[in-house]
Amino acid sequence: MSVIEVENLKYRYPDTTTLVLDDLSFSVEKGECLGIVGENTAGKSTLCYALAGLVPHFYKGAYGGKVTVNGLVVREHEIATIVENIGLVFENPFSQMTGAKQTVYGEVAFGLENMGLPRKNMHTRIEKYLKLLDVYSVKDKNPFDLSGGQMQRVAIASVLAMEPEVLILDEPTSQLDPQGSKDVFKVIEQLTGKGMTIILVEHKMEQIAQYADRVLLLHEGKQIDLDTPEKIFSRLDLKEFGVRPPVVTSIAQALTIRYPDTQLYPVTIQEFKRLEEMK
Amino acid sequence: MNTMTLYVERNSPIHRLDPLVKLLYVAASILLTYILPEPLYIGGILFVTFLLLIIGKVFRNSLPIVTLSMFLIFSLVIVQGFFHPDNVTELFAIGPLVFYEEGLYVALVLVMRVLVMVGAFSLLILTTATDEMVERLIKKGMSPKIGHVILSVLQLIPQMRATMVKITDAQRSRGVETEGDLLTRVKAFFPLIGPVVLNSLNETKERSIALEMRGFDSPMKKTFLNEAKQYPHNKLIAGLITGIVILGIVWRVFG
Numbered sequence: 001m002s003v004i005e006v007e008n009l010k011y012r013y014p015d016t017t018t019l020v021l022d023d024l025s026f027s028v029e030k031g032e033c034l035g036i037v038g039e040n041t042a043g044k045s046t047l048c049y050a051l052a053g054l055v056p057h058f059y060k061g062a063y064g065g066k067v068t069v070n071g072l073v074v075r076e077h078e079i080a081t082i083v084e085n086i087g088l089v090f091e092n093p094f095s096q097m098t099g100a101k102q103t104v105y106g107e108v109a110f111g112l113e114n115m116g117l118p119r120k121n122m123h124t125r126i127e128k129y130l131k132l133l134d135v136y137s138v139k140d141k142n143p144f145d146l147s148g149g150q151m152q153r154v155a156i157a158s159v160l161a162m163e164p165e166v167l168i169l170d171e172p173t174s175q176l177d178p179q180g181s182k183d184v185f186k187v188i189e190q191l192t193g194k195g196m197t198i199i200l201v202e203h204k205m206e207q208i209a210q211y212a213d214r215v216l217l218l219h220e221g222k223q224i225d226l227d228t229p230e231k232i233f234s235r236l237d238l239k240e241f242g243v244r245p246p247v248v249t250s251i252a253q254a255l256t257i258r259y260p261d262t263q264l265y266p267v268t269i270q271e272f273k274r275l276e277e278m279k
Numbered sequence: 280m281n282t283m284t285l286y287v288e289r290n291s292p293i294h295r296l297d298p299l300v301k302l303l304y305v306a307a308s309i310l311l312t313y314i315l316p317e318p319l320y321i322g323g324i325l326f327v328t329f330l331l332l333i334i335g336k337v338f339r340n341s342l343p344i345v346t347l348s349m350f351l352i353f354s355l356v357i358v359q360g361f362f363h364p365d366n367v368t369e370l371f372a373i374g375p376l377v378f379y380e381e382g383l384y385v386a387l388v389l390v391m392r393v394l395v396m397v398g399a400f401s402l403l404i405l406t407t408a409t410d411e412m413v414e415r416l417i418k419k420g421m422s423p424k425i426g427h428v429i430l431s432v433l434q435l436i437p438q439m440r441a442t443m444v445k446i447t448d449a450q451r452s453r454g455v456e457t458e459g460d461l462l463t464r465v466k467a468f469f470p471l472i473g474p475v476v477l478n479s480l481n482e483t484k485e486r487s488i489a490l491e492m493r494g495f496d497s498p499m500k501k502t503f504l505n506e507a508k509q510y511p512h513n514k515l516i517a518g519l520i521t522g523i524v525i526l527g528i529v530w531r532v533f534g
Contacts, residue, residue, distance in 0.1 A: 095486050096486075
């Protein structure tokens with residue numbers, strides 16, 4: 001069952017002449033993890049905004065086509081309605097703290113207060129997601145006193161507490177140190193394991209290869225390809241789109257280690273090892 | 280990272296007061312400086328305000344805010360002392376410029392008013408958690424959007440301070456001299472302005488997106504995590520402040 005359906009999506013920001021999203025059509029199935037890759041200016045973040053309803057409600061401009069999230073046509077519904085179905089976490093953890101609350105606990109509660117959730121249910125949800133994201137121990141701290149990694153996990157907890165059907169992570173680790181990144185990816189691993197529908201924009205291709213079921217390759221707003229990580233990262237013209245395959249895939253290409261049936265290259269170390277042993 | 284608030288956590292009776300009562304005090308103290316425009320009365324209000332800052336254990340924290348207003352205070356004294364239209368009695372002269380007693384008196388009243396305003400607002404901001412104040416106002420029926428505007432204004436100074444520290448560190452690591460004598464500091468300050476303003480604007484935009492993604496514009500009736508807090512002696516203190524303002528008006532009209 002498709003949770004997201006994008007049909008011929010076109011978009012251009014106000015006062016510009018170039019299409020940032022140029023005729024995109026794809027769907028995302030329930031429980032799927034879709035990776036989005038492409039160089040800077042490929043339109044990855046704008047696509048995330050379009051899925052979350054920020055385009056065209058927050059960012060105006062020329063909009064064409066149709067985006068449906070959980071049966072709701074994004075263009076026809078307010079952001080407040082859409083966010084009950086889709087959550088967005090972006091790269092800067094600092095600016096995702098609303099500043100409306102003095103504690104991490106209150107920060108997670110903020111979205112639930114806006115949704116009008118009864119107080120009793122609020123406590124249950126907050127505790128559940130603070131524990132899931134491993135930030136329960138800092139629940140009484142001021143969100144701005146946390147490390148970048150902790151702040152990003154609080155941002156994810158705050159969005160997840162609203163229990164959306166889909167979670168969009170737009171380069172969630174690009175401003176974090178290695179440990180912070182590792183902690184966030186641990187959470188992504190947990191969420192994919194639980195069958196959450198995730199859209200992951202990331203420049204670390206190893207992580208895309210690890211978690212994504214399918215990968216959407218964008219270039220200058222155009223949809224170049226949508227396929228499995230193995231097929232996308234085995235493309236010989238990948239570098240033309242400003243994307244480099246995972247290191248392990250490059251090594252496999254150099255050593256011509258491939259899947260015997262499909263002739264594709266492995267994208268994870270585990271698969272690489274398995275194929276090497278078979279060879 | 281600096282905490283994005285000017286609130287100073289202390290255990291004091293002022294901290295335990297209802298934010299609305301503190302807001303009432305801000306309004307009343309400013310109003311009284313206009314109802315009773317004599318330096319003696321304004322001095323009295325200023326004394327009470329500073330006393331409350333001391334009781335609230337935030338007097339020292341209010342000094343940087345008072346220092347910030349010094350530029351305005353000096354400007355007031357200079358402009359009024361030299362150029363007030365009612366100036367007659369000469370106090371001293373610097374070359375062709377004469378400083379007058381009447382202007383000094385007007386400046387004194389204005390300076391004391393500014394200090395009352397700064398002191399009263401410091402009392403409110405330094406002893407009240409911003410979320411508590413905004414939540415209290417929203418519960419009283421104020422629009423959450425206006426609440427957020429108030430919150431954003433209160434966060435502006437700490438936000439810019441945090442950004443400034445970040446950018447200063449970045450510039451210092453690239454070899455820009457940011458410490459030393461006054462001239463070096465002034466020279467280092469100007470290249471900061473552009474990045475700080477742009478960064479703050481960008482962060483404000485991103486924070487608006489974050490708010491949207493938390494259903495800030497939801498048409499649903501808002502609920503609150505915290506139960507309504509009980510403030511002891513709330514009505515008594517509010518009544519007392521209102522009574523003093525009424526007394527001031529009566530004094531001014533019939534006195």
